[in-house]
Amino acid sequence: MTTAYSTDTARWAAIERRDRAADGAFFCGVRTTGIYCRPSCSGRPLRKNVAFYDSREAARAAGLRACLRCRPDEPIETLAYGFGDTPLGLALAASSEAGLALLILGQDRTEMREDLAARFPRARLVEDETAATPALVALARALDNGRAIDLPLDERGTDLQRAVWKALRDIPAGTTASYAEVARAIGRPLAVRAVAQACGANPVAVLTPCHRVVRSDGGLSGYRWGVERKQALLARERAAKEIAA
Template sequence: MTPIYLTDDKRWAAIERRDRAADGAFFCGVRTTGVYCRPSCAGRPLRRNVAFYETREAARAAGLRACLRCRPDEPIETLAYGLGDTPLGLALAASSKAGLALLVLGDDRVAMVEDLAARFPRAQLIEDQDSVAAALAALSAAIEGSAGAGLALDERGTELQRAVWKALRDIPAGSTASYAQVARAIGRPEAVRAVAQACGANPLAVLTPCHRVVRSDGGLSGYRWGVERKKALLERERAA
């Protein structure tokens, strides 16, 4: 739910902290530049040059145009997110109305939320643990070797990336595949490097099991959430 900013002081405070939760609640007009912005815009106007508007229409009626930096006329997407502990450490999940958009492992809560904001720069981020509880539970279950409940996914990537991610989910638990094998599986045997890049860009840790992809010689290669986690996941799956 979008917070309510009833006073100009609260609105200005939201602008000063670039509060993305305030996006859509009001608009900031800047007299000196003739534009109106989202509260989270990276621009730093002076307070004396700022006016507040309830709607885009009101800002345009005042003779202002949309800021090209924050693009206040584009639809606002809301992402609910939450963090939780798993058998392999801290995890963050984020979901849109379409489904699970991000599920990552990490070690630092602040850094993980900052990474989320950087990945979705035009989204309104709302911390809502209940909205992502099922995703975090599914992640823990997958780490422990159990099949969690099926989740709707909001995968965002190129056609090749989505093909790679689907192929990864077809690799059975306890098994591995080389990057070259995955490339052949998607019908792009020449795209080994692109497969490796798609694995590195995988937005859904463990549920899309990029940890099951290894070098042709069987070496673990890299893992965006740490090689030790990759090793632990493979050992758990082989022992199951």
């Protein structure tokens, strides 16, 4: 049992704030409905109707069944995340045991946490600045010279999306490619729109450099984290390339 949730008071407080870090530490049983839930479940039971259980087995032994909303019997994946300041603003990095799952840019910690939670609705989210360090170091290096440290990635996407993201990492720093060129690179020359959508869905800012993809006429088009950031990234990379030359 996690120390932070060792008392009924602490457990109820976790339920009230829908604390996803508490998922797996205990389970919430609701007498009136006969179900048990994760602490982060969106349901809102009354305190008088709630009992706490250390395990799923204990909840089932009490005659309760699993909630269909939060699905407490499904495996819980833990994502550790942290924040860091960069020349392009605030960054959030989140990693699983498999590797870096998310790296986003923003300005507001609350909004960025909400983005993380929305992308991984079944994950247990634990804030841990040290866990984010490798990704933030890689990001700092990429911003410095356009070359990213090779990190293991935990990519969640379709086969086409993953193919696009790999093709993006093959675009040399200081250069750009059009959406049509990326489509040809993955062997799907007619999938230009799908390539653009995959760029927009890119979960790893800068390290998977969707900022290097432009329109066929050279225009910057859009960027998930703002066109101004895209301009700044390309300018930094071109400057670093000129210095290296």
